[in-house]
Amino acid sequence: MQADFDTKYMFTSIDFLRNILEYEEEEVSSLEISLLPNARPAAVVSALEAELGNQYIVKTRAMQNDFLYKVMRNERWVVYLILTFILIIAAFNMIGSISMLVIDKRKDIGTLRAMGATEAMIRNIFFFQGLLQTLLSIGTGFLLATLLCVLQIQFGLVTIPGSGSFVITAYPIVLQGLDYLYVGLTILVIGSIASWLPAHLASREVWLFREAE
Numbered sequence: 001m002q003a004d005f006d007t008k009y010m011f012t013s014i015d016f017l018r019n020i021l022e023y024e025e026e027e028v029s030s031l032e033i034s035l036l037p038n039a040r041p042a043a044v045v046s047a048l049e050a051e052l053g054n055q056y057i058v059k060t061r062a063m064q065n066d067f068l069y070k071v072m073r074n075e076r077w078v079v080y081l082i083l084t085f086i087l088i089i090a091a092f093n094m095i096g097s098i099s100m101l102v103i104d105k106r107k108d109i110g111t112l113r114a115m116g117a118t119e120a121m122i123r124n125i126f127f128f129q130g131l132l133q134t135l136l137s138i139g140t141g142f143l144l145a146t147l148l149c150v151l152q153i154q155f156g157l158v159t160i161p162g163s164g165s166f167v168i169t170a171y172p173i174v175l176q177g178l179d180y181l182y183v184g185l186t187i188l189v190i191g192s193i194a195s196w197l198p199a200h201l202a203s204r205e206v207w208l209f210r211e212a213e
Helices: 014-021 041-052 066-104 106-114 119-155 177-202
Strands: none
Touching: 066 106, 066 119, 066 177, 106 119, 119 177
């Protein structure tokens, strides 16, 4: 997965390498251990460091490939920010659609105001209309995203280019609840703001009853 692996590592016989490096028969430069699925790597590292002392260096897989993991973590946030920017742009469509609805319902709004409806009541009508659209969008998006992710996990629809020598041939995907939470809250906040703006406009009596020029 990293280009520098080909220039830094090679596979060979351990006896051949010991002979070249003039190591003893049982001497090695490093050892790799496999942990149980429920083990905590940080706790194991601490225990080994306490047992072995300062003359040995103990690292987890993440520590050994620190740069790669940092890139992957930053990549997630960059993708999140890009998608958030796209959502902000898409929110203008919601503002426009609710604004057109407000304009179309001007007479009905005037009737409600004449019957005693307050600004808050008028505002809430259009705000909850936009909020309902937002919630439906979140539900539909999560459903489609989950379906696509499950298909990718099961069938590997999107493959990695030139992955003939890789252990995996398709892009790996893991469904995490926190991702759903962050995305859902982001969409909800943006959708709420986009719904409030035209709803606030609809509740303004001066704008509603202004004579057409």
